[in-house]
C-alpha cells in the first residue's frame with residue numbers, strides 16, 4: 464500500500480526545513496532561529512520526540528562543518544592559496560558561525576533522516592492497526 468507521504472516528499476520537506484508530515488514551515492517557533500516547536504502547530508506531529516532526539520543533529524552539524532567548511536580552509540592553506548594566519552582566523556570564526564547558520568538545516572535533516580527510514584511513523588501514513596498491531600511491519 465503506497466504511503467500518503469512518500470520518501471521523496473520527506474526528503475524534499477527535510478531539505479527545505481518543513482514539517483515531514485504536512486509540509487508546513489512549522490519546525491521552528493515563529494520569530495526565533497534556534498527554538499524548535501514541541502509539536503507541529505499545523506498537524507500536531509511530535510517534532511521534539513524525546514529528550515536527546517536531536518543529539519544526532521549536533522553530530523550531523525559537526526560533520527558537515529568539518530567536511531564542507533574546515534577541510535576546504537585547511538586545503539586552501541596547505542596549497543598556499545591563503546596564509547596560515549588567515550586560515551586559523553577563518554577556521555576559528557567559521558567554527559562558530561557555520562554551525563549556527565547550519566543549525567536549522569541540521570535539525571530538519573535529522574528529522575528527515577528518521578522519517579525516511581520509518582515513513583510509517585508519520586501520522587499521515589499511519590495504517591489503522593489492531594490494538595496489538597505492530598506499525599513497524
Ligand SMILES: [Zn+2]
Nearest residue numbers: 482485503506
Ligand atoms: Zn506538520
